[in-house]
Amino acid sequence: MKIQNYDNHKKFYAPHHFIYLPLLAILQIIGIWKIFSDEVNQLSWILFSTVIFLIIYLALMVRQHYALGNQDRIVRLEFKQRYFEIFGKRSDEVENQLNFGQISALRFAYDEEFKILIEKALNEKISGDEIKKSITKWRPDHHRI
Template sequence: MKNQNYKSHSRLVFGFHGILFVLIVALLIGSFRNLMKSDVSTTYGAYLLVFIPFILFFMMYYIRAFALKAQDRAIRAEEKLRYFILTGNTMPDKITTRQIIGLRFASDDEFVALVDRVLNENLSEKEIKKAINNWKPDTYRV
């Protein structure tokens, strides 16, 4: 795997973000075509078939959202522990989860200084990631 940085740290899984999405869209189009061609005796089944891609879209969204929420909680705990190990103090409550998620890529050498900068300048997650000089890769994310 190549080195991570601000431009290369995002991750798209081709099978999930590409193929699965295209297949669900194809199912949606096909189910609508089936509905348009249905007659009185097959309308109920055709409507049920139209619901399947919508159910799959909801599942696709929530499967991803739930995994990311659990990952965010783990990142928050890890980075708070890292801050405590480096400083002997608890991380200030003013720092949001999104900011902590941006801080996870900072090396130990710049982490504490970057936390202070976040507190003083209220940097966004994106600004934090751009401010990191020595990028610490996160290869185990969802």
């Protein structure tokens, strides 16, 4: 498996991102084009385009909503567990001071760097992206959605 770092940590689901959504986009473009070029069936093409738009909207929103909501909960739980393992105390107070972007970014740091970066995040209020860029030894996460 390829070594994960800041530049390559994003993940795509090929059937969804490169087949299903482009196909729907093409159908939407055809539908809109036909609205203006086929005046006899214009109402049918308006209905067609509306249905395709709703399918695209639902495909994007439902997929993202469930997957990201679940992933966010798991990332927070991992943070709590890891914080307890490293510091031997509950993370409630610290977790409330960090936003989700910071918590999410901290999972890519190994334990020693985690300690340093959590202090920077709390004291200097650095963003999640700045935390990711500050990581010198990337701890890969190959199991995320």
